[in-house]
Amino acid sequence: MKAIEILNIHNLKRTSCREGIIEVVITAKQALSENEIRERLAGNYDRTTFYRSFKTLEEHKIIHKIVVDNQLVKYALDNAVTHKNEHAHFYCNECNTVKCLENVPVQQYQLPDGYFDVETEVLIKGTCANCKNQASN
């Protein structure tokens, strides 16, 4: 699916900033930070604009945010676009990257009486396959 189609479906105006963000995120193999997205974009946008665009895209569930330790904020394409289930996220301590583990569904947790869950976030921290290989060279 192309960025423009996604914007149309959600009745969002087609601006180059939004279009660019979506394209970068669609092609990315991992979740990207605001800076990483900006670097990969042709146009030079103000940070304010970025924040506002992210917010809009998040509200429309086009992208979602992954936060690691209150420090690192990364964005990835949302399930609603990829038509996949809720999945776990992986943070690599070595290379500082965040990946969506699309084949690792979030498990059901049995809550205490009276609790109702709306959403469950799973963040697994460790070493990714890439960094593991480098270590064994």
Added chain:
Amino acid sequence: MKAIEILNIHNLKRTSCREGIIEVVITAKQALSENEIRERLAGNYDRTTFYRSFKTLEEHKIIHKIVVDNQLVKYALDNAVTHKNEHAHFYCNECNTVKCLENVPVQQYQLPDGYFDVETEVLIKGTCANCKNQASN
């Protein structure tokens, strides 16, 4: 276990700030933010001191940090002190509180080849029992 003992075990100097934080966290029924902890403390400490104390206590695994949406940061007593297993955390959208679900252990996730996990964080968002009851009054 008393705060002073915990500090001794970890070879940390017994300062009133550290002692106070630990005592507040031990008796708390839910995870508390920096402000909430400060309010419950007798002494009036500088924020800087708080941040440094939290960092030290975290490094020694006496307390642990729970982050919600890159906004809310709360602290709770760590497993290493309570001798319990890794557990899920619950964030209530209504009352903005975070609770350690000590009876909800974190489940094992099957990672893709080459990935090694060190730690898994599970944050469940929804409505807590308390707020659910109020809603049905």
Added chain:
DNA sequence: CTGTGTGCAAACACTTTGCAGGTGT
């Protein structure tokens, strides 16, 4: 006495807000 913790001031980074002007539909 020595190393470490504390308080203050300042710096820093990230994010939000207000407003004027530009752009998409």
Added chain:
DNA sequence: ACACCTGCAAAGTGTTTGCACACAG
């Protein structure tokens, strides 16, 4: 034409750093 998006400036918030002094062991 109108609503909404953008860029700039400024403010807000949470957190970190440097330094002098205080305190625990």
